[in-house]
Amino acid sequence: MTTPDQTQQPAVEIRDVAFSYPPSGIGEQGLEVLRGVTMRVEARSRLGILGPNGGGKSTLIKLILGMLDPSAGSIQVFGKTPNQARREGLIGYLPQRIGADLDWPLSVEQVIAMPLRAKLKPWSKLSDEDRSSIDRAIELLEVDQLRDRRIGALSGGQLQRTMIARAICTRPKLLVLDEPTLGVDIAGQQRFSSLIDTISAELGLTTIVVTHDMRALVAVADRVACLSRTLHFHDTPDGLTPAVLAQVFAHDIEPILGEVHIDAHTAVDCDDPSHAHHPDCGHDHRGGAS
Amino acid sequence: MSIFHADYLPALLAGLGVAAIGAPLSVFVVLKRLAFIGQGVSHAAFGGVGVALVLGFAGSSVTDNVMQSVIVLAFSIGAALVISALGRSNKGRLDTAIGIVLSASMALGFILFNIAESGHDHDEHGHAHGHHADEHHVIEEILFGNILNANWNMVWVTIATGVLILTALWWCRHKLIFWSFDEPVCAAYGVREHRTGNLLLILLAISVVMAMQVVGVILAAATLVLPGAAALHLSSRLPRVMIWSMLIALGGTVLGFMLGDAAAWPIGPSIVLVQSVAYLGALGSNKSLALLRST
Structure with missing residues (x-):
């Protein structure tokens, strides 16, 4: 794993950000998704954003990418506004669901080159530097054999690697991956984790991975941010306790276990052998987190 | 008469111009699932005809003709932008947006047409019949253009639009x-x-309006679907x-002309028929190849 560099300018600086979606109908209120989120993502670090469905993870990503504007607060990516950073190709992005139209008669190489071609003047061709970026991305993601294959003829894993190659061909400094291991088995998650390790180390990337899967997160990240409308936790994965998780996932747990009352100071980690006889670690699961 | 006869030449060149514009656009139309857009914009243009009539451009003078085309073009581009905006506010469902704009424009066109007509019914100079004839003529010319009526002016307009x-x-x-x-x-x-989505819709609106005045609604809509669908x-x-x-677009136009001429069929529908056969041929060859590979 690469080591975060705290002396450098942060990769992402989020200050007191709030975001609400506008009302979707007459008489309805806007939906507040994020409020008061402040966070600093160090350059060359690997941040995992964890949180329940609807907790604002993907919205925060869209704010960092400049695809949405915050209702309040500010975001800077390498000292620039997200739109500037995006225009300069500093951000690579893999969306949660690949929504591309795979019926297009395009080869893997054409798809990978798309972000670079979109920046070209109409009469220009790809530069040698651009071509070597494409070759490097193809090599790193091991899609060399698929270079000329039609995009619609790929398997799910091949397609994901192609889209990651597309995300890094612009030589970004920040790679944002939204739920990259959704529906992937444990072996696949491990392969993915090692792939991200390799790419980040080779390219000196800062990586932000959004997930609601704990295993995927611990495998990939050196820092964790727990998000459920607001930021509940931002530290190393070691600091994640059951209390923190219960607090973040309270919205998901309540329908099953009833209202969850959390006291972070008294909550204990029942996986820790030293707490084996703690009353909260008994048979009543509700007591564990409340 | 040969299709390369001087009398046919403007019609053939206008048809080839329309085909050359539709060919690349049809690939985008098919892949973006916008096959309905040709019908949508061509019918929406009826609203533009209504506006032109109410504004008094109902004659067949050069000024009136130019103004009719400009108003219909502006109205159709506006309709395309409304389709785009409605599609965005409707979770990207462009088909619903096209349906709404098509219906609303047709309704507006009929109402404005009636207003223009009733205004002339009370014309104190008693020229109502002449105006009625003019208005029907305008509607027919703009909405149901006949490729054989294409003149050299239309050829130049088609070439200029094509280059654009x-x-x-x-x-x-x-x-x-x-x-x-x-x-x-x-x-x-x-x-x-x-911005990019709007650009494509504007280009489609311009090509539809231009094509329907030169070759008629049926061919205008077909030219934006069939060549791309077959080529894919x-x-x-x-x-x-x-x-x-x-x-396929250019070949279909030439063959359509030859077929229409030989069988004394209307040219526009003959072109559509040839391109439809080309589509079936492409589909068949694709399926046959797949079958051969699997055996």
Whole structure:
């Protein structure tokens, strides 16, 4: 794993950000998704954003990418506004669901080159530097054999690697991956984790991975941010306790276990052998987190 | 009479011009599932005809003709932009947006047409009948143009429009392809999704309005679907798909002319028929190849 560099300018600086979606109908209120989120993502670090469905993870990503504007607060990516950073190709992005139209008669190489071609003047061709970026991305993601294959003829894993190659061909400094291991088995998650390790180390990337899967997160990240409308936790994965998780996932747990009352100071980690006889670690699961 | 006879030449050249414009656009139309857009914009143009009539441009003078075309074009581009905006506010469902704009424009067109007519019924100079005839003539000319009526002016307009549309397509090709292929993500790479989507719809609106006045509604709508749909069965490489689309559009036009001439059928529908057969042929060859490979 690469080591975060705290002396450098942060990769992402989020200050007191709030975001609400506008009302979707007459008489309805806007939906507040994020409020008061402040966070600093160090350059060359690997941040995992964890949180329940609807907790604002993907919205925060869209704010960092400049695809949405915050209702309040500010975001800077390498000292620039997200739109500037995006225009300069500093951000690579893999969306949660690949929504591309795979019926297009395009080869893997054409798809990978798309972000670079979109920046070209109409009469220009790809530069040698651009071509070597494409070759490097193809090599790193091991899609060399698929270079000329039609995009619609790929398997799910091949397609994901192609889209990651597309995300890094612009030589970004920040790679944002939204739920990259959704529906992937444990072996696949491990392969993915090692792939991200390799790419980040080779390219000196800062990586932000959004997930609601704990295993995927611990495998990939050196820092964790727990998000459920607001930021509940931002530290190393070691600091994640059951209390923190219960607090973040309270919205998901309540329908099953009833209202969850959390006291972070008294909550204990029942996986820790030293707490084996703690009353909260008994048979009543509700007591564990409340 | 040969289709290369001087009398046929403006019609043939106008038809080939329309085909050359429709060929690359049809690939985008088919892949973005916008096959309904040709029908939508051509019917929406009826609203533009209503506006032109109410504003008094009902004659057949050069000024009136130019003003009718300008108003219909402006109205159709406006309709395309409304379709785009409604589609965005409707979770990207362009088919619903096209249906709404088509119906509303047709309704507006009929109401304005009635207003224009009733205004002339009370014309103190008693020229009502002449005006009625003019108005019906305008509607027929604009909505149901006949390719055999094409004159050299139409050929020049078609060539100018063609140069404009093909240049715009070439100029923005990388952004248009990125947007069409992966609309949800292109914004993250600096491709302005709304601007790019609007550009394609505006180009489509211009080509439909131009094509329907030269060759009629049926051929205008068909030219934006059939060549691309057929070409996509013939290759899995975009440049080749574009070339196939162009060959089918141009070849279909020439063969349609020959068929229409030989069988004394109307030319526009003959072209559509030939291109439809080309589509079936492409589909059949694709399926046969797949079958051969699997055995």
